[in-house]
Amino acid sequence: MEARLLPRATARVVAIEYVRPPRVPSDAELVATGARIGAIHFAPRQLFDINNGDEDTSLGRVANRLHIRTRQATLRDQLLFKEGERYRPRLLQESARILRSTRYLRDAQIRPVAYQNGLVDIEVVTQDVWTLNPGVSFGRKGGANTLGFEVEELNFLGLGTQLGVGYKSGIDRDSKLAFYRDRQLGSSWWNLSAQFSDNSDGRRGVFSLERPFFALDTRWAAGLLLNDDRRIDSRYDLGKIVDQFATRERQLAAYVGRSAGLRNDWVTRWKLGATLDQASFALAARVLPSPQLPAKRDLLYPWAEAEWLQDEFRTERNRDQIEKTEDVALGWRARLQLGYASTALGSDRNAVMLAAAVSKGRALSDRQSLLLDMSAHGRIERGAFSDSLVSAELRYYFRQSPRRLFFANLSAQWGRNLDSGRQILLGGDSGLRGYPLRYQAGTGRWLFTAEQRLFTNWYPFQLVNVGGAVFYDMGQTWGRDPFTSRSQRLLKDVGIGLRLGNSRSALGNVLHIDVAFPLDGDSAIKRVQFVVETKRRF
Secondary structure, eight states: OOOOEEEEEETTEEEEEEOOOTTSOOHHHHHHTTOEEEEEEEEEEOSSOTTSTTTOSHHHHHHHHHOOOOOHHHHHTTOSOOTTSBOOHHHHHHHHHHHHTSTTEEEEEEEEEEEETTEEEEEEEEEEOBOEEEEEEEEEETTEEEEEEEEEEEEETTTTEEEEEEEEEOSSOEEEEEEEEESSGGGSSOEEEEEEEEETTEEEEEEEEEEOOOSTTOOEEEEEEEEEEEEEEEEEETTEEEEEEEEEEEEEEEEEEEEEEEETTEEEEEEEEEEEEEEEEEEOTTOOSSOOOOOOEEEEEEEEEEEEEEOOEEEESSSSSSSSOEEEEOSOEEEEEEEEEOGGGTOSSOEEEEEEEEEEEEEOSSSEEEEEEEEEEEEEETTEEEEEEEEEEEEEEEEEETTEEEEEEEEEEEEESOOTTOOEEESTTTTOTTSOTTOEEESEEEEEEEEEEEEOSOOGGGTEEEEEEEEEEEEEEESOOTTSOOOOSOEEEEEEEEEEEETTBSSOSEEEEEEEEESSSOTTSOSOEEEEEEESOO
């Protein structure tokens, strides 16, 4: 077989580029003639390509020897097609998206490479990343530091299994934790996940077993979730804790789902389930003066959900990541869930339970795109909305060149009769980088960010892709939080940042190192804020 998935050096990162062999008919011709899948070949790449002079280093050779590549069986289990089945190009594209969604692969491409006697041979090319993390993590935002020590393996023995133990000193609590996750239990599509953390203010245990709608044409799904959390919650005003209370939350949820699959580029899914949601509150041991405790919550309700999806995706590069293939969903996605909690079923009140979400992307041109996300959830009690929250986000991308991009983001949240244990906060930990964390509180907030992004071709030690950004943030809360001072005027900041894309490791997407300068706020705010954090986006 003649290889047709060729390496292309981009910023000295080897990207996977496909050139269709001349003797392989087009996808339309293969489908029209009823071609079937022949042999499926796997071509997993090592961490470092030692045949590339830039990557042929002592570090690269040692890393290749120590790293256990993803097993072919692990990759095969995630393909939506098998030998002998009819050739459907959509399944190749969707299978590649599934593989790229894993944390242990940097890239994946699936394409036909040979055709003979009605059979199409397929090649699956993947690029592994380093998945063992025996190290130290550090972060800073809103004037507060975080620190962690952990040992994590995100692709145990090449099986795709994640496990780890660690210690994290965070903003709210210190935690000793252990976790386990198997995305495909026993080569199935069942996802098993468990996590336990022993915290400085309590403990938390989470267990889930789920067979999700893993593909557009998946016909059924089911799931079970258990969560038990004991913690100390805090209320904030101007970045300072004003009171605290002890919280005990328990959730138990189960559901089953059905779908007719993909029809004319659309998917409709239905779910039926039940949820137990309990919360109780008490004075904290280190309580500050006179806290007002939230009301107890004890809800048991059945629910029904409908979901609609449109099959419309495209791939991009140097958008929210650095030198990685990104799958962008442009189609409609909408979800509506309705439930009813009744005293007859053991709830402490009668309430209609609501949850909804909608998202849509639009390519304005070859260089511009717009994405909208909206969500809402809450209750209706005695004919009025209670503990209801609406969120919206609009993201705009303008591609100026392959290595320059302008990004703008506008987000907002609205609250209505929120439970007293919930705050809408704005500060250094929520995107207003020049200010302390949780600086303002209100019944709503909005935030605007404009960012000029630069993706360089600098690739030091063949490990880290370097980028940079100049940014402007502007935001404000509105409405009166009963536990805090009045919201201040409009807050603004400017800054500059360094971006480090972790192209060889599964342990973080983009490291942000920002210097931000607040333009407003009270005199107690430091005039320079340093932010260090790992985020999923640029």
